Structure formats: C-alpha cells, structure tokens
Amino acid sequence: MNNEVINVENLTFEYTDTAVLKNVNFKLYKGDFLGIIGANGAGKSTLIKLILNLLTPDSGKIELFGTDFAKARKKIGYVSQKANSFNSDFPATVKEVVRANLFAEKGLFKPYTKKDDEKVLSALELVGMTQYRNKLIGSLSGGEQQRVFIARALVREPELLLMDEPTVGIDAKSVHDIMEIIKNLNRNGMTIIMTNHDTPTLLEVSNKLLIFCEHGYEEFVTMSDLSLERISDILAGKRLHKHA
Amino acid sequence: MLDIFTYPFMIKAFFVAFMIALCAPCIGLPIVLKRFSAIGDATSHSALGGIAFGLLIGINPIIGAVVFSIVAVLSVERLRKAFGTYHEIATVIVMSAGIGLTAVLSAFIKNGSANISSFMFGSIVAISDFELWLSLILCAVVLVMTFLLYKENFAITFDEEAAALSGIPVRLINFIVMLLTAILVSVASRIVGALMISSLLVIPVANAMLISKSYKQTLTLSIVFSEFITLAGLFVSFYMNLRPGGTIVLMGVVILVITAIIKPKK
Incomplete structure (x- = not known):
C-alpha cells in the first residue's frame, strides 16, 4: 500500500539468551501515532534501535517505506533523551546543532549553503526556538535543549519521527509545550512512534499502541479497539506488569 | 628587516611552524x-620510536616517525575496543611501548642522545630542504582534509550516534582523523x-573553549x-637562545592562564 510507512513482521531480538522482543508484528500508515508503553527494560528502546538499524534483529523483518533503513534514511527523524545526557560544555550554537543533521541531504565533503541555513531556521520556527539560534546549546534549559533536538530531527523534513522518551527530565511546562509541538506535527500528517513513561499522555495522543509487559512485547492494538476497562487496566499498570 | 629573517634556517622554521600552528588546532579540536x-x-612517544628507527637504519627520521605514528594510532584504536570502558588504558600502553622502543634503539645510534633529544624538544637549525617540503606537503594534506570534513567532524564530535544515523561513515572519518594526527x-x-x-x-583549543560562543x-x-604562541615562541626562543618547543608550549600555558583569569562571561 502506498501509505504504508513501516511494516514489522515476526521481529525477534535477544540480548545474550534473554529474549526481549519475540514475534513483534505491526504496521503503520501515514499519519499514525504509535505509542509504545511498558515497564523499564521491557524492550521499548530496543525496538526503536532495531528500527533505526542500530541493532540487528535475530529474525523477522522491518520495512520502512517499502524498503530498508539505508534507502529510507532521509525520511526518518529521531529524537532521543539527549537533554539529560548532553555535554553542556560543548561549544556549539543551536544553529550548528540543528544543521549537523543535514548530512544525508548533503553527502561527504559538501559545505553548507544559505539554503541549508534557511532549512535550519524553518525547523527552529516549528519548535519556537528561532530567537535562540545563536545561543550556545549548553546555555539552554533542558526543555529548550529538547526542542532544539526535535528541530534537529525536523530539519530533514522527515515523514516518520521516532522519539525515545523525549520528555524525560523536563519540567511540566516544557513537557506540555513539546507535546503540543508533536501533536501538531502529527496533525499535519507526520507518522510518529514514541515511547514514554507518561502513559496517560500517550493514550491521549496515540491512535495505535504497542504494549510491553515487564517480560517483553505483549500486543499491538488500535485505540478504537481498546475498551474503557482495558484502558483503565493499562493506566493502573496491569497491562505493563502481567503478574500485578 | 629583522635580523631573525637574515638566517635561511629561521625562514624555513617560520614556514614549517606557521603550517603546523595552522594544522594543530584543526586536528586538536x-x-x-x-x-x-x-x-x-601516545602518538608522539611512538613517533620518537620511529625517529630512533629512522636514524638507526639511515632513512629520514620524519618518515620513520610517520610510519610508527600510524601504527600507534591504529594500535590505540584496536586496544580501546579490547579494554571496553577502560579504554584510556590503550593510550598508556602505546605510549609506554613508544618510549621503551626509543630508549632501546637510541643506544645503538651514533650520538643517539643528542639526535633523539633534538626531536624530543625541537630544533630549528636542523630542518633540511627535504623536511621543509615534506612538512609543507603533509600539512597541506591535513588542512585540506580538515576543511573537507568540517561538517562531518562537527557531527561526530557532537553526537556520534546521530551522525551515524544520518549516514556519516563515522568509523572511516574517525580513522582519517587518527591518521592525520599521526602525520601532524x-x-x-x-x-x-x-x-x-x-x-x-590541546592548549590552543582549550584556550579558545574558554571564550568562544560557537x-x-x-x-x-x-x-x-x-x-x-608558535610564532611569538619562535621569536622569543631565537632572541633569548631558548629551545623553541618548550618556549612555544610555555607561552601557550601562560596565555591560557591569563585567558582563564580575565575571560568574559559567555
């Protein structure tokens, strides 16, 4: 199907004999918002790394836009938990950080152009950070830094945006602002995959869910299939901790 | 005209020093x-081993240094992987091997101590025409590669994972930087x-990091x-009859301390 963004079939991955993901299956289409919920260590981030080709599956396949990661690279954006682990003394401006992600479009040895700078400004505008473009990245707050990292992912105008706990360690106001930005991107047709500990927020923004219990992948559901009782179970953590 | 420039060896020294001073921060950053x-x-101690080897077998010592330095950076890369999170051990091992080799080989070289010493602490008068051209060509290679890999180097140093995801051949570029380090x-x-x-x-980069905004x-x-610091160090060492290497480094440290004291708030 033309609108198919990602197709995961029978995906299995294990770390030294411990199966983290077993037979994961799901498909997403243009404009879907997939929330991945689950306990720590259940495999949420592992799945993101498999999609990004940072890990190799033991079996199964992942198709992105009908092809593999290397060919689909330009259509994929990624936001990690960088605001927490970021080296605040690195001498780089917001503009330099965002521009660094244009490599896939430029290729080796080609310098940046004015057009690239325009793309950077457009991406910063989407996250409301244009006025900070010449500030040192380390001088910003955690929430502002994470907005910059979202802009870095957006500068390539991706069709699929993967976000691994993008709001960890950020104040409530910034979390709200970032979620508004993400919702807006999704409303404009961007497909989003997001892991988050904040289950109520994910239930609010997602139209599809991947649920991991503490022992690994459990099920893939669309929100319309979820009964109120099951939503209440998930919110209570019962779907995340099988033996609770 | 300053009398310093009436000596052909000083003109050579200034040419080479200017190029090295241009290249060092490009690799250092x-x-x-x-x-x-x-x-x-680690590389410089291994280079000394190569210099000793070059003097011993009668080839130009700088060529010996280039070969040994390249072996050193490759060894560091390999050992870093072997030691995992304790990867800093790799540099100490390679550095120790280099200095050990220098000590052993220098005993077999005629005037070994004096020869090796001039490479340890630098010597202006010793630059031959061949070394002048070799230095200028190798420095030009370092500069061109640094300019061409400017955006790749930034992306890798800032966030290696994101750089790899955007398609940058991270391992290849890290290898090139190591190779350029060895040459320089x-x-x-x-x-x-x-x-x-x-x-x-390191020192000029550290100095710049204290005050720069990008x-x-x-x-x-x-x-x-x-x-x-390099050109001023050469002047001072010439007129005060000091060793150029040491003068340059001390001048760098003094300026670093001054910058740290008076630096404006970023």
Missing part, C-alpha cells in the same frame, strides 16, 4: 571534544619537539592562539 586528548602523547605529530617533532606537540594540539569560533580562535 575534534580530539579534545571527543575527550581523547591523550592520543597526542611526526612533522611537528622536528621543530616543536615530539614531547611538545601534544600540547600544541564551534566555528572555537576553531577560528584556536588557530589564532596557535599561530600567536
């Missing part, structure tokens, strides 16, 4: 930002001294500091 400053020491250290060993060059890789500015200021 990615190394420092990756918290890998010790690679300069070898070239600089003649004039600045093998034991001093790692300081030239990556580009850090690189630019690093080059300015590097050129200033």
